[in-house]
Amino acid sequence: MAARGCLLAICISRVLISSRGVFLEPDQKVSVPIGWIQVGRVSASDQILLTFALKQQNTDKLQELLEQVSDPHSLQYGKYLSLDQLSSLIQPSEETLKIVWTWLRNHGVQNCSTVQTSDFLKCFMSASTAEKLLTGSKFNRFTDGHRTLIRSLAKYEIPEEVAKHVDFVGGVHRFPSKNTVISKAWKTSRHRIAGFHLGVTPAVVRKRYNLTASDVGSYENNSQAVAQFLEQYFHQMDLTVFMQLFGRSFVHHTKVDKVIGCQRGIKAGLEASLDVEYIMSTGGNIATWVFSNGGRHESQEPFLEWMTLLSNMSAIPWVHSISYGDDEDSLSMAYMKRINIEFMKAGVRGLTLLFASGDDGAGCREVRKGVNTFDPNFPASSPYVTTVGGTSFKNPFQITAEVTDYISGGGFSNVFRMPNYQLSNQLVTGLIFVLLKDVAVKSYLKRMKSLPPASYYNVNGRAYPDVAALSDNYWIVNNLIPIPWISGTSASTPVFSGILALINDRRFQKGLPALGFVNPLLYSLQGNGTSGAFFDVTTGCHLGCLDEKTEGQGFCASPSWDPVTGWGTPNYPELLKALLLGKVDDP
Structure with missing residues (x-):
């Protein structure tokens, strides 16, 4: 122990005298996004909140464990970790903690807090x-007309x-995303001009996806949540009025059960109202939380705040x-890789995280003059x-088949390789493995006669979305x-989330674990030819x-999986029948 302590002291002393700096995020974009303007330098005494993401231990073991607890063929399936067990696995080393704390204190930084996993x-x-x-950092204040932020447009180094x-x-570079829900009644598109539509309500969603009046939650300890950012607040009275108008055909909670954060806005946001009202419509009668991450401090990163929670x-x-x-290209590799680890941490605890696929189709980015490529989200x-994509009704006046919503985000990551669960039914061996090898993404790429030019996307990247739901012409109550x-896919995501929360409810009643990271199970079931679990969307492009x-x-929709509507x-x-599974035996 004495020798180890001596070595650690030497390392710390090197921190004190080191003059060589390293850019942690050399590829992070530092331009001012459209809609924001710089209003001047901050004063030297202005308070800034910085979040230090400390290196974790055993991230390779974390990934391996996630694969095991998410694999329905594994003996470890559903055997999730508690937060204490997760902390013991990944918390930073003693050396990491001492070196970072010494560095901070040598600069007079004392007002710090950590999390249970000790990695922030x-x-x-x-x-x-x-x-x-x-x-190298130089902090300035920026505004979008409503909010102000403190950020640096100069890249930073640390010893x-x-x-x-x-x-x-x-809290240094990234400006918060300004994703918003849209109204096609107010906004036109060169592809389609919005006209009269009867509209999507909870009754329409529940009928289309075959939810009966009895399909509501009843397990006491079940729960679901939405996360809000950028001063997006919901109002309890909006939910009350919404359920009075649209929630009479099913049992539901009359209020949100818990709010993490602050609901201080005078006006409710469209995004917040939509999320809360529809997760509580498909996930009827299930306890619902709202994580309200408003960016209450000017240097706070709201999404990062939610992750640390x-x-x-x-x-x-x-x-x-x-x-x-x-956009992927707007973020540093270091940031995205670390956020992925945070998602793995959630998965090994049994949490299911669903993200909207975005509302810009495949996206578009100019690489250089006259040369474009798609821009993944x-x-x-x-x-x-x-990841949840979006659809529309083929006939706007009937609850009928769905087609692709042209705004639905989807495509192939330029950063992350295609995961095993998309490459093949990797959980099956022998002859069946050979027969099912290309059941998902590669099969789509092979059978589609008309694909965008290969230079526009990474054929080996993680493909998304995984699933979809209606994303077009919803009714909400707002203020x-x-x-x-x-x-927008901001509508389809809470709808699908509520359905998975309802399936969790049935699993809990049968003594089964939470779905957790559900992708390996979904791809395995679909690869095995599970029929009827999804309405296959085969028409339309984004x-x-x-x-x-x-x-x-x-890209365009097709039978089976596609990069517009997933499965x-x-x-x-x-x-429900397909996902009411414990351990799945290999065929």
């Missing part, structure tokens, strides 16, 4: 201290010996619906979340006013680049 440090300090700590122990520093709560809802995303492109024609090569079109939309009774 949130520290308040003056702007002048922050700029000394993060060499080489400290950099070995930190993944990234939050998950690392600090032992009792937490099983299913989470999140309508949030950024993150976290939608993460291999460790379930006590019924509003029609609200659209948006691409407005250029001569793609003419505004991205399709849920047929609740059959999906």
